[in-house]
Amino acid sequence: MILVIALIALFVWSAVATVVELRRDGHRPTPTDWSRLAGRDLSQQAESGHVYR
Known part of the structure; x- marks a missing residue:
């Protein structure tokens, strides 16, 4: 009982x-x-990594 207590x-x-x-x-x-990240502008949009020709 002492062990349980x-x-x-x-x-x-x-x-x-x-x-x-x-x-x-x-x-x-x-x-x-976001203003502290290097090379990023708040107005910059994400760009697609795929190029379709």
Whole structure:
């Protein structure tokens, strides 16, 4: 019984630690700033790679 209680406590502790670390890691999805990409213009359109003659 003590082993079961220890395993439950370990699970709860690890789940809480995981949530805390995920909130603290600073990794968040951010939108791409297209103006910082080299050689790209905002008005530039995609070009097809196929040439038909």
